Amino acid sequence: MKRLTQKLLSLLALLSAEVVVLWAVFFGCLLLFLAMANEVFRQGDTALDDALFRFADGHTSPPVTRLMIGISFFASAEYLLVVPPLVVLVLSFFKGLRWLGLKVLLISMSSAILNQVMKRIFERPRPEMAMLEQSGLSFPSGHAMIGGSFYGLLIYIVWQTVPHRGWRWALILLLTLLILLIGYSRIYLKVHYATDVLAGYAMGLLWLLLSLYLMRRLEEVFVEKVEEKQA
Template identity: 40%
Template structure:
């Protein structure tokens, strides 16, 4: 019996350590990646990955791929994400009744959109010429990619925390991560963003979701520490 408990504790500690290392590595990669790409854009340098990505998109282009890409990119549009976020909030408010999860959705979604607008204004990069669909505004970083990384990144976090068995959790998390990558590629294929816009959007989006989850978890712990003594005093009285 004690051996089983010991094994579970060791396995849990090992899993927590691996997850923590992964999050920190992702955090550092996103910071370094965004700063590097941002510095190159501010200097006006052209990066070979942009031309290579456009060339690859042109090579695989077809009417079927056109329709598939437009379908994929829809899932990071305002028309889809607004009702999806509202439904997710309603689920946590009325079904799961988890107040802090219901806060995470709007904080991360609205914060990501706001941060993206600020970054676009700061870098002031025009969009590529001859896009395949209409797109307004500036180019860097990609709004679709950034919002997709933050919104679906939050869903990956929720899946990782709550879906069991572990095999299903891993599969769902992997599929969501691939879907985020496809959304980013859709913006390149449609020529509304450069590859560097998309990579920077991913970096900023994942950074935001990591910071947002960490900050809200800290607030949740602090609120519980403040409320628990009050509840205990009222119970004793």
């Protein structure tokens, strides 16, 4: 009995720590987004953007440029129109993972729509010195926001489903590195400012956390209704 009580207390402590961390990340993302918006649209401070452009200029070369274009593709509209549905299709073959597939579809689509709405609200033009021709507006970065939420969701799925600890952490680190490189590629190619990318990261993660919470609540309501019908 004593051992069972200790295990329950340990579990409650772990759950409490997870809740605290999630809330801290959520509000941290919100504060980061507000800070970037304030820096750009109220203060007009370009110090961070200029510093990151200078840093990128320090190692600009044709091979690096080709690499950055390739990395940037992994969060392009063409890529994200195809890959999330493929992920959904693969997950649909596994009975226990179909709900995760629905999450991939809904979160990917909703983050893309939200990004376009936010760009229309802020209406920040892209950098004039862009190395690629890109249409649309700049704040927040769609690659950082939509790609961040998509790959962040894949990290969540890996954490939930990959049993082997080594493979789980290897995949998580690989996906995290890809998220960071995608954001940097947009700065390197000068199609986004650093503040666009940071705001995109913040809003992408914030939307991912909010979406996962809302879908979990829907899942709980659905399970409760099923149990009531069976009773």
